[in-house]
Amino acid sequence: MATIQFRLRSKANKNVSIKVRLSIDRNNVFELNTGFTINPKDWSETTGLPKQNNETNKKISNDLKKLDSYISNNLNTDLGNGILIDSNWLETKINDCFSRVIKTDTGLLINHIQYIIDNANTRKVKNKIGLSPSTIKNYTLFKNIITEYQKKIKKQIQFVEITKPFVDKFTNWLINTKNYSTNYAGKQLEILKTVCIDAEKNEIPVTPYSKIIPFFRESDKDRYIQTLSFEELELIKNVDLSNIEQLNQFKKDNPELTKNLSITPESLNNVRNWILLGCEIGQRGGDLLEITPENIRYNSKNYYIDLIQQKTNKSVTIGIIAPHVIEIIENCLPKKIQHQKLNEYAKVVCKLAGIIEVVKGTKLNTETNRKELDFYPKYELISSHCFRRSFASNYYKKIPTAILINITGHSKESLFLTYINKREDKDANADLFMQFYEKLNKDKTPEMKVLKNGTNN
Incomplete structure (x- = not known):
């Protein structure tokens, strides 16, 4: 028995x-x-x-x-x-x-994240193969976050445990413990959902909720973006950066701003050219800094810049017509510098140009390593990403949006409008159509038409 x-x-x-x-x-x-x-x-x-x-x-x-x-x-x-x-x-x-699910190594969230990273170069994304460097970086950072969270909860996370209560606790930890911004926390939830969906495609059991995890972005009213207007770009273009005595005094008066920077006419002029070029071609800082003479093309009439965006792998061509940018391309194409240095020098150039208006925005607190919303002098908030936004904002409604998004690389107009914190203006679109219609028809000879009056006469 x-x-x-x-x-x-x-x-x-x-x-x-x-x-x-x-x-x-x-x-x-x-x-x-x-x-x-x-x-x-x-x-x-x-x-x-x-x-x-x-x-x-x-x-x-x-x-x-x-x-x-x-x-x-x-x-x-x-x-x-x-x-x-x-x-x-x-x-x-x-x-x-006890309705327990047998847990395996493949069922571990951290292992599948690593699987995605390890196979990044062969993963199919739409009609392309291979993940972009920025996407791989996002997965790597996400893995680090999950590793830290596992230490906090003192257990490894299985896909079968990713339920609504789990996601709610994870979200609370991201926002209230880690103090991540709304956008960054929302991005982590978006990646979590993507990893879960991918796991199921690889026949790994997941919870139904994990495939519908809601993620979020800050609302338009909570977004504070910084751009350089045409007027401010004129200030940057015309500021005198050649007086060495003035620059030395500026360095003494602004020790924190100029810390570890070489404040010379050469270094500042180099950054000024990057700013002016960046605000006219609408590319991300990483793509901007990779531009060399090989990217520039001249067809006996016009200049073009051809490049492939690192993030989207899109091939982009930008026509150059602004005289001051043509001069930069022809005579003083700026030298490549570190991305972080470009951001630091840009603040110096902007302050020297008098862009000191106090505005509301977010700035990194180096002690907490978190961005804080407050009022700051505008030059403190300027970075290479502002150049791209400046291009998009300055030319919005002046040039058809379809042309702008082909240059910036946005996949659709709604994303472009969110990027510059604008709502679709349907009246403006209609007005723009009528403007182009008038231009198309202004040189046409009017046609005489006979209108019938309802009689046989």
């Missing part, structure tokens, strides 16, 4: 695993962990169950009795049906009794 027993294999003064021992006969004895643990001092050798000295032990005792009954009932049924009874059978019944 089969017997079922629960027992401990250790008497250490700490929690140890509770084993279940199933003995069918002398040759068929199987013993596995039940998944429960207890301190040996709370275990009764007489009853083979936890002592009834607290609520936790009482619950474990009831669970073990439930398991005993479940194994007994299934054992009789499966023996009658000729099913093999072994360790695998026992493990399955333990998991079935």
Whole structure:
């Protein structure tokens, strides 16, 4: 006759695993962990169950009795049906009794993130193959965040555990503990959802909720973007950066702003040219700084800049017509510098140009490493990303949006408008259509038409 027993294999003064021992006969004895643990001092050798000295032990005792009954009932049924009874059978019944999902290495969230990173160059994205460097970077940063969160909750995260309560707690941690911005926290949830959907495509069990995880962005009214207007660009273009004595005094008066920077006419003129060029071609800082003479094309009439955007892998051509930018291209194409240095020098150039209006925006607090919303002099908020936004904002409604998004690389107009914090103006679109219509028809000779008056005359 089969017997079922629960027992401990250790008497250490700490929690140890509770084993279940199933003995069918002398040759068929199987013993596995039940998944429960207890301190040996709370275990009764007489009853083979936890002592009834607290609520936790009482619950474990009831669970073990439930398991005993479940194994007994299934054992009789499966023996009658000729099913093999072994360790695998026992493990399955333990998991079935408590509706546990067997966890595997492939079911670990962190492992699948690494799988995506390891196979980045062969992953198919729409009609292309391979992830962009920026996308790989995002997955790597996301993996670091998940690793940190796992340390916080002291467990590895399985896909089958990514439920709404899990996502709510994770979101709370991102925003309230890590103090990430709304956009950055929302981006992590978006990546989490993407990883879960990809896992299911690879036949890894996931929860239904993980495929519909909502993510978010800050609302338009909460977004504070900085751009350089045409008037401000004129200030930058015309500011005198050649007076060495004035520059030396400026460095003394602004030690924090100029820290670790070489404040010379050459270095500042180089950055001025990057600013002026960047605000006329609408590209990201990383793409801007990669421009060399090889990217510039002249067809005996016009200048063009051809490049492939690093983030989107899109091929973009920008026509250059602004006289001051043509001069930069022909005579003083700026030298490449580190992206971070460009951001630091841009603030110096803007302050020297008098762009000191106090505006509301976000600025990095170097002590907390978090961006803080407050009022700052505008030059403190200028970075290379402002150049691209300046191009988009300055030429919006002056040039058809379809042309602008072909240059910036946005996939659709709605994203472009969000980027510059604008709402679609349908009246403006209609007015623009009428303007182009008038231009198309202004040189046409009017046609004489005979209008009938309803009679035969």
